[in-house]
Amino acid sequence: MATPNELTAMRRAIAISAQGLGTTSPNPPVGCVILDRDGVPVGEGYHLRKGDHHAEVNALTAAGERAEGGTAVVTLEPCNHHGRTPPCRQALIDAKVSRVLMAVMDPTSRGEGGAVVLEQAGIEVERGALEQEALLVLGPWLHSLCTGRPHITWTYSVGVDEDNGDYRVTELRCTHDLVIRRNGVIEEGTPGGHGEDSFRVPLPALGEEPGKALHALTEAGARTVLIEGSSNEMARLLADAVDRLIIDIPCTPSSSGSTAASGPGVPDGFRLANVKPLGTHIRLTADRPSGTSSRSATVLAQDGA
Numbered sequence: 001m002a003t004p005n006e007l008t009a010m011r012r013a014i015a016i017s018a019q020g021l022g023t024t025s026p027n028p029p030v031g032c033v034i035l036d037r038d039g040v041p042v043g044e045g046y047h048l049r050k051g052d053h054h055a056e057v058n059a060l061t062a063a064g065e066r067a068e069g070g071t072a073v074v075t076l077e078p079c080n081h082h083g084r085t086p087p088c089r090q091a092l093i094d095a096k097v098s099r100v101l102m103a104v105m106d107p108t109s110r111g112e113g114g115a116v117v118l119e120q121a122g123i124e125v126e127r128g129a130l131e132q133e134a135l136l137v138l139g140p141w142l143h144s145l146c147t148g149r150p151h152i153t154w155t156y157s158v159g160v161d162e163d164n165g166d167y168r169v170t171e172l173r174c175t176h177d178l179v180i181r182r183n184g185v186i187e188e189g190t191p192g193g194h195g196e197d198s199f200r201v202p203l204p205a206l207g208e209e210p211g212k213a214l215h216a217l218t219e220a221g222a223r224t225v226l227i228e229g230s231s232n233e234m235a236r237l238l239a240d241a242v243d244r245l246i247i248d249i250p251c252t253p254s255s256s257g258s259t260a261a262s263g264p265g266v267p268d269g270f271r272l273a274n275v276k277p278l279g280t281h282i283r284l285t286a287d288r289p290s291g292t293s294s295r296s297a298t299v300l301a302q303d304g305a
Helices: 004-020 055-067 090-092 114-120 131-147 210-219 233-237
Strands: 033-034 040-044 071-076 099-104 124-126 151-157 178-180 184-189 224-228 242-252 271-278 283-289
Touching: 004 033, 004 040, 004 071, 004 099, 004 131, 033 055, 040 055, 055 090, 071 131, 071 283, 090 114, 099 114, 099 131, 099 178, 131 151, 131 224, 210 233
Parallel strands: 071 099, 099 124, 151 224, 151 242, 178 224
Antiparallel strands: 033 040, 033 071, 178 184, 242 283, 271 283
């Protein structure tokens, strides 16, 4: 069972893994923390983009010799294949860690899986530590694997000139692979963030058939897509594929006499997941229940990581 120090390290790994959102695709955003023999953090790292070192390697590099006999705490099962970089399970074996704590099992793992190979090497492995918390970051990537298409978020404001409300979506753009602007322009959420030869921005003419549009976004390498604006034609085309809504509604004075029933709400088919104040607005986040999980995923093969 995970120790308090290990759980603290896992939450740190989850937090730093989010720094890869919007740039790692088609790879997953992963974080790793290395604890020494005494349970003291001595290194951490995360995956930034395909072709760069994975989280485990970055964390082991930071830890150096202090990793020997220690514990690797990682948000996703270490990879078991040689793609653009060597397999992470081998890096952990070579570093002589004694224990690996992982949150989410990797449905793309080749062969017997990284966890099994680690155990065969005599390393103690614990699976499923803080899995649900790790899915806050890894969930959209896993959803994309399950569905064979990107996880799609539609964000819009209610009751205001949306062109003047861009500041509320700026932070969202950099956490998504692709952004479809109100005028139909498609761009990287973080311009140039994915590097070369692993990602491309599709042409804005995605067609008038939802299936073909989703295919074009998937072929580009996108795992997450953000659609902006209530009048965005792409949002209407892909309405049945929207997985998350982020709706900004104006704050209403409590003395105004308005009722919840008269204001905008969450559409049918979505479940309210978060509510928070944002300047002069309230932000509602709602998810469409999918019923899928990492263990039942229909996996798309990932050639090289």
